[in-house]
Amino acid sequence: MAAFLPPGAHSAGQRRGTESTSRSVARSGPFGPSHTEAIEHSHQRCAALGLSRIERPDFSPLGRTDLTVARERNLRLYSHAAPVMEMLYEQIVDTDSMVVLTDATGTILHSTGDDDFLGRAAKVALAPGANWSEAAKGTNAVGTALMDEVPTLVHAEEHFMHANNFLTCSAAPILDPRGNILGVLDVSGEQRSYHQHTMALVKMSARMIENHWLTDDYRNVMRLHFHSRVEFIGTLMEGILAVSPDGKIVGANRGALELLGLSGAALRMHSLSSLFGTAIGSLVDRFRSPLAVPLPVEMSDGRQFHVLAKFNFPVWSHPDTPSDEARSTLRQSASAAEEATLRPAPAAEPSAESATSGLRHLQTGDSHMDTVVDKVRRVLNRDIPILILGETGTGKELLARAIHQDSERARQPFVAVNCASIPETLIEAELFGYEEGAFTGARRKGSVGKIVQASGGTLFLDEIGDMPLQLQAHLLRVLQERQVTPLGSTKSVSVDVSIICATHRNLREMIAAKQFREDLYYRLNGLAVKLPALRERHDLMVLTRRILERQAPGKRLEVADDVLRLFRSYAWPGNIRQLFNVLRTAAVMAAGDALITRHHLSDDFLDEAQRAAAAAPTSTADAQATAAPAPVAAPVVPPVAAPHSAPPETAMAGSAPTEPSAPRSLQDMEIDAIRQAVDAAGGNISEASKTLGISRNTIYRKLRWK
């Protein structure tokens, strides 16, 4: 008997089905044998985990703050997914259904759907904040799609927990161009609302999000749009490859993997010439013209595709770019060596990416940040592991990316692993990879793991403090031996990765509490730098301007004085991420207006900021003096909020008029004057330099923290 029932024949069967065990899942139900097999495997996993089928729904979703943090962490995913979710919902409106977006751990970030159904769904915790991983909810489309990493339908009684049997759910994982899971898109509905087209819609929608993500990630490198049928280029069915300036394949969408029949890891071994027998120079030549038509190419096994190249990088017009003549000679036989010849000299080609994302872009007038950047620059390319400390949202990942971007490894992958967001049981496999069939639930073909994926490039281990203790020993071994042995394998793979770690935790305290290995700590901590909290920074204005310019390019949005005062008095617990979110909303709300006022701020933020301002009549700078933040860029973990440890600059910052006046040096007063001028000029250093009658360089020099 099928444990699930075809649409329409639900009630009696459903009651019968509630008594079934995993063995009673259909041998071959209406959805086909491979579907049935996947559900059976999932049920076995759930049974092995000791889950109960009659468990009551877990109503302990994330608290509001944790959900906010989860949402903020996944803001980029949501910004790509939101319009697609809306469109998807339009297709299923009034069908007792909802659209769900989860993060990579299965935590629901957002949902949209029919009101009645949202109410029913909430009764089984199918609502934002709840986690729908298999370990939490048993077999379900989101959790099982995350385990199997493929689009997954779970219908009615196929759900492991009986409470969920009224649902039919179609979910597709959303992957980034390097194959990392970003989250899951799901349509869940009343099981009677099952429609066979739903899964196709979900898959197409996930693909749309992935394609947007890829285009966004690689807007500064060449993108190849291809298909075996020329009319499919530009549709959701097309393959997209991202090609680095030296011809390496650095990213691919799902369509590309399917069309080429290659895994992401296999594709990364290819270059443009080994794949399509063509060199990047010839594509640049051909597709420089907007009228160029797709180029037919042939793979070494005889398969034919049509290729359209898109690029917008200035690097190709650089004088060092080979001449057309040189290119045409090289074009005769496109080998990897030739591509290397085509590569412009590294020193002469700052890519468009690095033009907006390198370390210098983090220097926005805050002397703490200048010190951090200065320290980091000194160890760049020296094979010294960097440990980035700082509160959540202070820009740790951004700094790590900037370090990679400015390093000699910039052309190689930057692979980020968030040790806190991967379930503990999966971190080991995720990092070190695994052989085919290494453990239950492993993908059939095995996986190379993030360390190997980062080979030649940078591995960013975010939230390293959350890495389980036994894995710390494994990681230490890998770092010492520079060899990885995938789970279930006896063969080691040599790796060359630059390591950057980050954490908001106090690792020293964790070492004292035996939660973090001291030997690993010293291995990871070649240089520790601490990013200042936003409330400690003195470039709020510049950051605000910069973020607004990004959010509303060319609109020259200004911020009303009282809003700026509010910003300055607020403590920004979510740091730059929170500022970014507040401004993002404000920029949208202010569409058509030139000035951001309180009306454009979300009520939530306004309430909180006003309350904070009322409670603390002095400025944030005053607050800094009392909060005594930790010194920046300390060699090892500095004591967070250690009393009386304020660095000299903090003391300066605390010298607002309301502060009981301690004797101040001429130098302090000079710096105050500069800060005021920079602030009055809205962060515009040139303008401030004119007002003060000193050069821009002098301003930068004076503001640098010594």
Ligand SMILES: Nc1ncnc2c1ncn2[C@@H]1O[C@H](COP(=O)(O)OP(=O)(O)OP(=O)(O)O)[C@@H](O)[C@H]1O
């Ligand atoms: N200097 C900056 N200029 C503009 N935006 C920034 C800056 N620093 C950080 N941001 C933005 O703030 C957000 C958070 O940054 P990021 O993810 O790097 O912080 P984090 O410290 O790694 O956070 P978490 O600890 O939660 O992982 C991102 O949207 C990032 O683009």
